[in-house]
Amino acid sequence: MSIGTGILGSQLGLTGGLAASPLSSILSVASWRGVNFYMPNSREAAGRRVLQLYFPGRDDFRMQDFGQFDGPIQVRGILVGDDYVLRADRMRKALLAKGPATLIHPWWGALRCYLLQAGQIEFSEYEVRLARFEATFVRKPPASVSTGLFSGITDTLTNVLEQADALMDQCVLTMRGLLSPAVVPLALASAVNSTINVATGVWNAVTTSAPEPVQSATQTPLAALSAGIVAPADNADTTYADGVTDLLVNVPAAVAATVSTGTTAAIAPATQVADGSQTSVDPAQATALLLDGATQIGTQAQALSVKSLAPADVLVIALVARVGTVAQALATQSAVTYVSQSDAIAGRNAVTGALDDLADDLTNVIAAGADVALGDLSGAIRDARTAVVADISSRLGRLPKVIAVPVPRQISAWLIAYAVAGDTPSDVASVWDDLVSRNNLTHPALAGPGSVDVLETTT
Incomplete structure (x- = not known):
């Protein structure tokens, strides 16, 4: 959706939508976990954690400084449009999600934050096609550089999942950086459609021989991927870029959603229903499927870029597709229960190899002259690799040879x-x-x- 046909377009029932009204120029676009909203105002506390100390018989006092106080960010947002209830539901799910994520702040930029307090979503019969919400975030603190006794004790599994989430955030930001022109050039729109066709062919081939739960789960996102997306005439917001990202990552996300966690119900196995049909797949099988899809997308996109009028753009779009796929593989790989040390090492090597391939692809994108910032994506890939190695290393000592x-x-x-x-x-x-x-x-x-x-x- 774009302005005029999207989150702030014709949903208000106005001629030309809000894009043609003065209001659009004073609203600042923000985002939390990929859900766009408008942030009319924001408040943040910052300072020092100071304790004032008084002593008997003395009129003066002493100050004890306990360090920086990087206080909460209080945000007020509005969701406007005919689909405001749907968007409010998406925001509700985003607020319920666990762990840190990227808050796109119109003044501070991209911030890695936690949701500090429960958000408040408000509807009113006096405000048609509009929902308001308030949320309080806090910046994720930088990694500790402590060398004390407990500095090495970390939750390696949670770290892997957080890095996978960071990769997904970088997918969104990279695609927004690429598809930012107000008018999308024909060559860029063609690169988008061609790369989507490559991804469609790969996932159709990969899922054909996949277990039935994967085929069922990917049917809808595959149909959407096959249908593609039309570049808007007026690309005034991030809806087009986010739509392309959704198409490219929804299929691997559906594959990851079919993974069994190993939970067994009291009456019957959790992976089966009454007729005995399987409803989930083994995480190792899903991981292998996702990594295979990522590899094929990279290979075919490389061949496509040679024939494209916008080779660098094809490589960027394919990189986003691969990063989103490998991010889902990180999540499924974290659910694998390894039997032996050699199995764990093989699993580690498969995932780190895929991350190394992403780093190589990123180098190729830079060499092709892509006009998009990739520094943060490079760092996210590096951090994800480190997290995977640390997680598998922590498991090795508990596994037999x-x-x-x-x-x-x-x-x-x-x-x-x-x-x-x-x-x-x-x-x-x-x-x-x-x-x-x-x-x-x-x-x-x-x-x-x-x-x-x-x-x-x-x-």
């Missing part, structure tokens, strides 16, 4: 399992299951000769 057992002749896998876990009979079945799947044995009675990988038991 995979050992290579020499098998001089072809024997039954049961004999190998008993040899490895015979002192603990309860472990034999699990060792046998892992042995068969890990070595891709076509027949459990025919293992070897050669070296067979077996999961080490605790005993």
Whole structure:
């Protein structure tokens, strides 16, 4: 949607919409978690955390300075248009979301913030097609540089998810930077449509052989991706850019949403319904699917850029699509339960390899002369890689190793399992299951000769 047909356009039922009225020039566009709104005013507290100390028998006092007070940011926003209820519902969901996110402030710019207090959303019968809300944010504090005893104790999993969220924020900001002209050039609009067609072909191919839950979940976003998007005649706000970003990331987001968390219901497995059909997929399977899609988008977009009239723009749009896809892969990978150290290392290498590919793509975009700021995106990719390595490293010490057992002749896998876990009979079945799947044995009675990988038991 654009001004004239979007959040502040013809929704008011006025000729020409608000874009043609004096009001549009005094409203400042802001955003929280990708939901645009207008911020007529904002208030922030800043200063020092000072304690005034008095002592008996003395008329003077002493001051104890406890450091900076980077106070809360109190925001008042308005949502205008025929779809104001829908937009208010989106804002409500954005306010309910966990963790930090980027607040696009019309005066301070992009701020990494937490929602400090519950937001207040207000409707009134005296204000048609308009909703108001108030929210209080606080800036995310900078990373601690403490070297004390507790400086290394961090929630590595939460850090991975926060970095994935930061990557999604950078997707939005990068696309807004690219699609910022008031009138979108024909070559740029063509680059958008061509890259969307590439993404459509990739996801159609990738999801064809995917489990049924993935096919069902991606049906609607795939249809929207196939339909594409039309560049507006008047690109006066970020609606067009956000629409393109949504199209490119909604399919991988739908794939990530199908992931099973391993929760089991009291009556039946949580991943099944009454007729026994599967409703979710294994997180490792979803991660592999997402990384495969990201790789294919990068390969095909590189080939497309050679033939395009706007090669740098194609590379930027494809980079946003890949970053959004890898961000979803970070979320699904964080839900994987690894069996062994080698499995965890393989998972780490797959995700860090994808992040390294993003860094290479970003270098290619810069070399192509893209006219968009990419410094923050580069930093987000680097931070995400560091977070993944830290998270997997924290898990490795709690996982068993995979050992290579020499098998001089072809024997039954049961004999190998008993040899490895015979002192603990309860472990034999699990060792046998892992042995068969890990070595891709076509027949459990025919293992070897050669070296067979077996999961080490605790005993």
